[in-house]
Amino acid sequence: xxxxxxxxxxxxxxxxxxxxxxxxxxxxxxxxxxxxxxxxxxxxxxxxxxxxxxxxxxxxxxxxxxxxxxxxxxxxxxxxxxxxxxxxxxxxxxxxxxxxxxxxxxxxxxxxxxxxxxxxxxxxxxxxxxxxxxxxxxxxxxxxxxxxxxxxxxxxxxxxxxxxxxxxxxxxxxxxxxxxxxxxxxxxxxxxxxxxxxxxxxxx
Numbered sequence: 153x154x155x156x157x158x159x160x161x162x163x164x165x166x167x168x169x170x171x172x173x174x175x176x177x178x179x180x181x182x183x184x185x186x187x188x189x190x191x192x193x194x195x196x197x198x199x200x201x202x203x204x205x206x207x208x209x210x211x212x213x214x215x216x217x218x219x220x221x222x223x224x225x226x227x228x229x230x231x232x233x234x235x236x237x238x239x240x241x242x243x244x245x246x247x248x249x250x251x252x253x254x255x256x257x258x259x260x261x262x263x264x265x266x267x268x269x270x271x272x273x274x275x276x277x278x279x280x281x282x283x284x285x286x287x288x289x290x291x292x293x294x295x296x297x298x299x300x301x302x303x304x305x306x307x308x309x310x311x312x313x314x315x316x317x318x319x320x321x322x323x324x325x326x327x328x329x330x331x332x333x334x335x336x337x338x339x340x341x342x343x344x345x346x347x348x349x350x351x352x353x354x355x356x
Contacts, residue, residue: 155266155301160222169200176203178330179290179339180259184208191215195253195280197246198261200225206233217253221245247272252282258289258340263302270305274313278344287318287342290326294336307338318342 163169176184184204190212196205199218206229208216219242220226226241242249246261247269256277265273277287296304307323314320322341329337 155264157221157223160220161224164200164222164224164228173203173330176207177259177290177333178328179326179337180204180257181207182328183288184211187213193217193252193254193282194257195219195251195255196257196259197249197277198264199229200260202229204257204259205229205236209233209236216240217242219244219246219249247276249276249280251280252285253280254282254285256281256285256287256289258287258291260290260302263292263296263304265301267303267305270313274317278317281344283344283346285344287314287340287344289340290329291323291338291340292336293325293338310338310340314342317345319345 184207191214193215194208194213194217196202196216196218197220199205199220200222202218202220202225205216205218210233217240218226218229221244223243226243229236229241230238262270262273281287291310292302292304293306294304296302310323311320320340320342323338325335326333326337326339329335
């Protein structure tokens with residue numbers, strides 16, 4: 153399965169981006185509007201055109217990072233939002249990324265990678281999150297495609313990847329999905345499990 157950098161760059165250049173909403177998704181906008189700490193360090197992996205990063209930046213969030221294996225969408229973000237820090241637009245493979253983040257936002261990246269990499273995705277997000285870090289976003293709750301992205305899945309499948317290393321605060325049907333995605337998404341909010349264990353010890 154060819155999901156290389158060239159594959160994704162060509163998708164953007166040829167405007168074959170059917171997954172792209174052209175704007176921030178409603179569930180994530182609602183979630184972002186509840187965030188108060190404008191200094192929280194946020195990563196959007198496989199961000200693509202990343203209207204989420206644009207929205208956060210325009211609301212005054214100062215530590216928003218986008219990583220994508222394809223360079224083309226990163227160039228487009230810089231063109232749309234000329235003040236966005238260029239050093240925060242990371243042209244790299246997510247699975248090779250280093251650093252620590254307080255919040256990782258999932259929006260169409262998980263469904264775009266080879267499904268064989270899903271356990272590795274769970275491990276990598278856990279590795280990149282700070283002690284109190286959270287993984288928040290949207291996962292498709294539908295079968296979708298088997299030989300090309302977007303790849304679907306189900307809550308039961310996703311739990312097998314995340315249960316061991318995350319406390320699942322929320323993984324339920326999304327009530328405010330955008331347009332045609334209604335009834336096809338789960339809103340997820342997961343907390344790095346070490347944080348839960350340490351909090352429990354302090355309370356005991």
